[in-house]
Amino acid sequence: MSERLAEQRLLALQRVTDAALSYLPLEEMLGELLTRVTELLNADTAAILLIDDDGRALVPRAAKGLEEEVERRVRIPMGRGFAGRIASLREPVRITDVEQADIYNPVLREKGLKALLGVPLMLEARLIGVLHVGTLTPGEFSDDDVDLLQRAADRAAMAIGGRLAERERGLAGAFQESLIPQLPVVPGVLLAGRYRPAGSAGLGGDWYDAFVLPTGAIGVAIGDVVGRGFHAAALMGQLRSAVRAYALDDKTPKQLLEGLSTLLRQLEPGWGATLLYGVLEPHLAKATIARAAHPPPLVLDADANASFVELAPSVPLAAVRYPEYEQAEIELAAGSTLILYTDGLVERSGESMDTSLERLRKAAAGSQEDPQRLSHRLLRTLRPAGATTDDVAILAVSVPELPDPFTMTLPVEPDSIALMRRVITRWLDGAGASPAEIGEITLASSEACANAIEHAYAPGATDFVVEASSAGDEVTVVVKDTGQWREPRGANRGRGMTLMEGLMDRVELHRAPGGTAVRLSRKLAVEAPS
Amino acid sequence: MNSDGIPVVGLSGELDIMQAPSLLQRLMAAADNRDIGLVVDLTEVTYIDSAGVNVLFEVAEALRQRQLEVAVVVPGGSLVERVFTLVDLGSVARLHREVEAALADVREVSER
Numbered sequence: 060m061s062e063r064l065a066e067q068r069l070l071a072l073q074r075v076t077d078a079a080l081s082y083l084p085l086e087e088m089l090g091e092l093l094t095r096v097t098e099l100l101n102a103d104t105a106a107i108l109l110i111d112d113d114g115r116a117l118v119p120r121a122a123k124g125l126e127e128e129v130e131r132r133v134r135i136p137m138g139r140g141f142a143g144r145i146a147s148l149r150e151p152v153r154i155t156d157v158e159q160a161d162i163y164n165p166v167l168r169e170k171g172l173k174a175l176l177g178v179p180l181m182l183e184a185r186l187i188g189v190l191h192v193g194t195l196t197p198g199e200f201s202d203d204d205v206d207l208l209q210r211a212a213d214r215a216a217m218a219i220g221g222r223l224a225e226r227e228r229g230l231a232g233a234f235q236e237s238l239i240p241q242l243p244v245v246p247g248v249l250l251a252g253r254y255r256p257a258g259s260a261g262l263g264g265d266w267y268d269a270f271v272l273p274t275g276a277i278g279v280a281i282g283d284v285v286g287r288g289f290h291a292a293a294l295m296g297q298l299r300s301a302v303r304a305y306a307l308d309d310k311t312p313k314q315l316l317e318g319l320s321t322l323l324r325q326l327e328p329g330w331g332a333t334l335l336y337g338v339l340e341p342h343l344a345k346a347t348i349a350r351a352a353h354p355p356p357l358v359l360d361a362d363a364n365a366s367f368v369e370l371a372p373s374v375p376l377a378a379v380r381y382p383e384y385e386q387a388e389i390e391l392a393a394g395s396t397l398i399l400y401t402d403g404l405v406e407r408s409g410e411s412m413d414t415s416l417e418r419l420r421k422a423a424a425g426s427q428e429d430p431q432r433l434s435h436r437l438l439r440t441l442r443p444a445g446a447t448t449d450d451v452a453i454l455a456v457s458v459p460e461l462p463d464p465f466t467m468t469l470p471v472e473p474d475s476i477a478l479m480r481r482v483i484t485r486w487l488d489g490a491g492a493s494p495a496e497i498g499e500i501t502l503a504s505s506e507a508c509a510n511a512i513e514h515a516y517a518p519g520a521t522d523f524v525v526e527a528s529s530a531g532d533e534v535t536v537v538v539k540d541t542g543q544w545r546e547p548r549g550a551n552r553g554r555g556m557t558l559m560e561g562l563m564d565r566v567e568l569h570r571a572p573g574g575t576a577v578r579l580s581r582k583l584a585v586e587a588p589s
Numbered sequence: 590m591n592s593d594g595i596p597v598v599g600l601s602g603e604l605d606i607m608q609a610p611s612l613l614q615r616l617m618a619a620a621d622n623r624d625i626g627l628v629v630d631l632t633e634v635t636y637i638d639s640a641g642v643n644v645l646f647e648v649a650e651a652l653r654q655r656q657l658e659v660a661v662v663v664p665g666g667s668l669v670e671r672v673f674t675l676v677d678l679g680s681v682a683r684l685h686r687e688v689e690a691a692l693a694d695v696r697e698v699s700e701r
Contacts, residue, residue: 273607473606480605480636498636498668505638509606554676555639561675 085222089121092215097123099211100204102192104172107180108135108142109188109219113288117142117189124193128166139163142189145177149186151205152177157193167193176200178209182220190215234289238296240268245277246467247482248341251430252454253438257287257403263450264291264332265401268299270306272338275477278306281399281454282334282353285375294327298376302336312336312349313386316376320351323377331375335399341391341458342481349386351376354402354416357423359457361394365424367416393485396430396457398423403451404441430455461486464528471512471523471540476505479525483536490529492583500534500581503562506555507538507577514542514575533564533582541574594625595695597688601633604641612641616648626658626695630688637669642676649681658683658698660691 083091093105104124108117116134119125138147140163145152154160154175162168167175170193177191190212192200200208235256242250252267264284272278280302284295301322305315315336323332335353339346348356348368352375355367371385391397405415422440426433434455442451465486469475483504487497504525511523523540559566559579567578596619604612620627629645631637649659660683663670673684683698685691 476606476638477603495668499671502636502638502668502672505605509638509640554642557676558639558642558672562671 085219086121088218088222090123092218093121093123096190096192096208096211100176100192100200100208101194102176103195104170104193105191107188107190107215107219109180110137110146110186111288111290113286113290115286117146120188125166125170127169128164131166133164133166135163141167141175142177142191145179145189145191146186149179149181151179151209153200153205155197155199171195173197174199176204176208178205178212180212180216180219182216187216187220230289234292235262238266238292238299240266240299242269243271243277245271246469246478247458247461247465247485248277248339249430249457249459250277250454251434253434253452255403255438255442255451257450262289262292263287263403264295265403265450265452266295266299267399267452267454268302269454269456270303271474271478272306273309273474273477275342275479275481277339277341277456278303278336279339279397279399279454279456280306280334280336281401281452282332283401283403283452284332285330287450294330294332297326298323298332298334302334306336306338311386312338312347313384316349316351316384317382320376320378320382324380327377331377333375333402337397337399339391339397339456339458340481341393342485344390344392344458345388346391346397347386347388349373349384351382351384352378354400354405354412357398357400357420358389358391359396359398359423359426361392363425363427365420367420391458393458393460393489396426396433396455398433398437399454399456400437401450401452403449404437404453406449430457461489463490464526466524466526468522468524469508471521473509473512475512475523476508479508480505483525483527486527487534490527490534490583492534496581496583499562500536500579503559503566503579503581504536504538506559507536507579509555510577511538511540511542511575514540533580535578535580537576537578539574539576593696594623595628595692596620596624597628597630597692599630599633603636604631604634604644605636605638606640609640609644613644613647616644617651620652620657622655622657624657625699626660627652628660628662628688628691628695629682630662630691631669632662632664632688634663634669637672639676642672642678645678646676646681649678653681658695660685660695662686662688662691 089107097105106122106125106128107120109120111118116136118134119128122128135143137143140161143163157168157172157175172193173196175191175193177189179186180188180190239254242252250269257263264287267281269279284291301319305318333351333353335350337346337348350370350373352373355370357365357367359365368389370387373384374382405419407415422437434453438453467482469479480501483501484497487500526537528535563579563581565580569576598619652659662685663673665686683694
């Protein structure tokens, strides 16, 4: 190489790391960087591929002369083809005959490239991506070229690395935040969830969700998408939506898992996830649960004895083409708590799963805490803060005994009626009513609720209140709304009132400017336990 | 199921305010004018509220206008039977405890 040429190249190299570049937004900076690299090496194309944050593939982030590569978002698996080989060897790779070489990315061949040179982008011994250049004329990159490109790459890596980490940490936080669900407020049930990201920065794939089903039952889900990073987190968001869609469509836990498995295979081939879904019916003291390779839930019974729910072994979602899952029906009596969690809560390396589970069982047994305190304590004691490599999700649901008197506030929506019915049924059962009495009083109460919902045309009327109480052998249900009582109109409208009067001993209507209260009373045939 | 011009619609679960709109559609679509009546079998129904009852009234009245007789099968001693007694569903539909008896009744009425 002539003196002059060497001098020119050195100057060009300095331009690659020009301080001015660092003020540009990331995409622009990468573009400018590539322009200068092509000038430096007299190349026709240049591209930067960065490791996807799941660490499994290279994704083109900027290109010159190969813009299509970026637009097509060709994901190049580690170890495969030209760029994949550079990444797994962490060494420069030269190709003199693209036609004959092992190339994964079709764009390189389509463009008619003849020779290629690529080097790893290393940041403090960590691989962050690959930088490569190509020529449309036959030839060979020299050892000097390799040396220059590697030096340019080292400096570029520093500029990229800091920016990426900063930007993605910010995004990751906001994204993860958006995926933490708002748990519903359900009368007669206490719910609490906790999520803790892995100690090492980055997005995880653990999640949980809980929601009220149209039948008044409660759907609960917890899952773990294999892998991490944005991709895993985004997939988790999709799975969560799909769980709700299937659940609202009245799928059983078994059907839901089978549907999701097929969906996941189609949505993201090659990805897997564990998941547990349950339909809780605390009013019937039962729950139906199915799992796809997820660790078993822990149940604390009314005496705080802890035991794991026995569930058949199963495969993760999308692991096989047509999986069959089994569901189990378990008892969920008043006073008990169901604890769902991801393996991050219990798993420790070099330890058997049985040992890990036993530690959780012991930690929970005997607890008198509500779900908030319990989930907080379990997380704190089983996963002390620090550098954990796995994220953790935990969801605890308890079914407390219903007090007497008992009050619940419900949104003014027809959906509330089914939910109210479930809770009042359970309360009446506790008050000693017979099955026939429970059916009749519950029906009368739901007619009063239907009225309350119909009356709620006043602005700001968003809730109504149901109070149940007993005195001696008489039970009373009061339904209060903030709307104006309207006389039933037409023959149809009167039937609700007919039912209330026919099924109860007394029906009293209290009208006030601030709202209406319907008071329903009935003596029970059997004396209620005091 | 359709027995000699009398479709039998079997329902189950809870016929409440949420189910009422789809229930109305389903029952209205069950019989056409070539049929002589409709049997609604509520043996497996555990709960019905005034919205569900209103649907039965509406269907029975509409079919009567078209000269179709409606019979409702409901188990004795159930909450559903109690509800029908209170609202007098018997004023628009024939109440029975067995599907066979309901079919025979509808057949007999239409032959009169």
